[in-house]
Amino acid sequence: MGHPNYITTDDQVRELLSAVRTIAVIGIKPDDHFTQPAYYVPKYMKEAGYTIYPVPVYYPEVTEILGERVYRDLNEIPGSIDLVNIFRRPKDVSKHTLEILSKRPRAVWMQLGITNDEAAEHFADAGIKVVQDLCLMVEHRALLSK
Numbered sequence: 001m002g003h004p005n006y007i008t009t010d011d012q013v014r015e016l017l018s019a020v021r022t023i024a025v026i027g028i029k030p031d032d033h034f035t036q037p038a039y040y041v042p043k044y045m046k047e048a049g050y051t052i053y054p055v056p057v058y059y060p061e062v063t064e065i066l067g068e069r070v071y072r073d074l075n076e077i078p079g080s081i082d083l084v085n086i087f088r089r090p091k092d093v094s095k096h097t098l099e100i101l102s103k104r105p106r107a108v109w110m111q112l113g114i115t116n117d118e119a120a121e122h123f124a125d126a127g128i129k130v131v132q133d134l135c136l137m138v139e140h141r142a143l144l145s146k
Contacts, residue, residue: 005124007107007131014143016107016129020082023136024053024074024105026096027087030062037111038087041137042066045085048140053077057088074103081105085136086114093119101126109136 007016023045029038046052046066054065055074063070071077074084074096084105086093093116100108101122107129110116120130 003121003124003130005127005129006120007129010143013131013134013139016083016131017140017144019106020050022051022053022079022081023083023085024055024071024077024081024103025085025087026055026074027057028052028054028065029087030056030059030065037135037137039065041087041111041135042085044137045140048145053081057092074099074105077103083107083109085109085111087111088114090114090116097122100128104128107131109134111135112138 007013025042027038028042029036033039042052043066052066052068054068054070056062056070081103082105084100093110097119105128108123109131110133112133112135115132120132123130
């Protein structure tokens with residue numbers, strides 16, 4: 001965990017989230033899954049003022065989530081991405097490594113319960129900040145909401 005791009009302290013998380021404006025959410029759930037974190041965490045972040053780009057893994061029929069156009073690959077998203085928020089099983093994070101590396105977001109955030117040290121190392125070595133095993137909504141609420 002000694003890599004300088006690993007974000008582990010409250011101050012680092014606060015600094016990161018203060019700089020973020022756009023969030024791509026890999027594994028986001030559609031609106032009818034409103035009781036699941038993969039829906040209500042991005043909903044909370046959108047309500048907090050962030051731009052959300054939904055990137056669901058399943059649900060091929062869904063074209064819109066949270067009122068935003070659905071993307072099937074990070075590289076379809078126009079412009080740069082500040083943060084990629086991941087809602088996938090830890091072993092499935094690796095399936096997105098190359099896609100994330102080619103999009104070059106400022107940071108990757110693996111939700112609470114999600115840790116993939118191999119993927120994290122790839123991201124950190126590429127100059128991307130990495131958060132593992134923390135809830136974006138909980139951290140935002142604790143550190144940034146007024």
